[in-house]
Amino acid sequence: MKDSELLNEISVLKKKRDVTILAHYYQSIEIQNIADFLGDSLELSRIAKEKTDSDYIIFAGVDFMAETASILNQEKHVLLPNPESCCPMAAYLDAKMVREYKKKYPGLPVVTYVNSTAEVKADSDVCCTSSNAVKIVKSIAKEFNVNSVLFGPDSNLGDYAEQKSNIRCIKMPENGHCYVHSQISVEDLKRSRELFTKGLVLVHPECVREVRDLADFVGSTAQMYNRVKNSQIEEDKFIIGTEEGLLQRMAKDFPKKQFYPVRDKLICYNMKKHTLELIKHVLENLDDPMFEVKVPPEIAKKAILPLEKMLQMS
Ligand code: SF4
Secondary structure (H helix, E strand, C coil), rough: CCCCCCHHHHHHHHHHHCEEEEECCCCCCCHHHHHCEEEHHHHHHHHHHCCCCCCCCECCCCHHHHHHHHHHHHEEEEEEECCCCCCHHHHHHHHHHHHHHHHHHCCCEEEECCCCCCHHHHCCEEECCCHHHHHHHHHHHHHCCCCCEECCCHHHCCCHHHHCCCEEEEECCCEEEECCCCCCCCCHHHHHHHCCCCEEEEEECCCCHHHHHHEEEEEEHHHHHHHHHHHCCCCCEEECCCCHHHHHHHHHCCCCCCEEECCCCCCCCCCCCCHHHHHHHHHCCCCCCHHHCCHHHHHHHHHHHHHHHHHHCC
């Protein structure tokens, strides 16, 4: 089937069944283009809760994002086109580990990155995203009147939040990381600066501290996008340190600017498991339980609290 026919069929099916498609910036550009809403984890969490009135939400992202949308919209059907699209970072932390950390550090609040399982969220005081981690850590430490928090599963984001908030973030576990962002090295950054002189370097807080410290800007995907959107006229070259889907989006939206990856093949293969063909198939089979992401009600009832707290705090 030709691409144009496929896109046309998707659009017809979408209208027929009143479906909302949410897509993360790390999806392929073709999928980004058919989405009703595009964003990072925080934006998509808000949209899932506040802006969707369709009965069906197709979530082109990874499993924890679809779980979050389902927790926030328990009466709706949230569908993940490829059920194997999962985030390996989330697997670094389980609920048993969280309970052990809580026992070891009684009285400290638990902050979990949204890139975590529903069970882990259910055992947390508040969630955060890479957009709001610093603010959330500061606010929850103030609320609990403490100088330390438990933070997981991304040790680099925890380190970033600690660096910017002056609140100690005890990592749960020590080595949780994202394989896409943690592969960016100081050498990559220096080499790209030499190659693309005068390029402004933007990196994600999931990068290691040495890389973050050398960058010109550190922010979530949405914050990087907005930094480029609001850039000064003389800033026309950007070196991007995150998954290549964002670079493709920015190149399309800001054709007068130049974008370079900080290194080649910054790809989240887990995000890229969705395809247009699969989305069409889901649209034709909305009630196939294979695609539905449902969190058990007893877990969802607890996990919604730290998510709502995050949305109120951010
Ligand atoms: S980019 Fe990293 S954190 Fe995001 S879904 Fe992929 S592996 Fe997980």
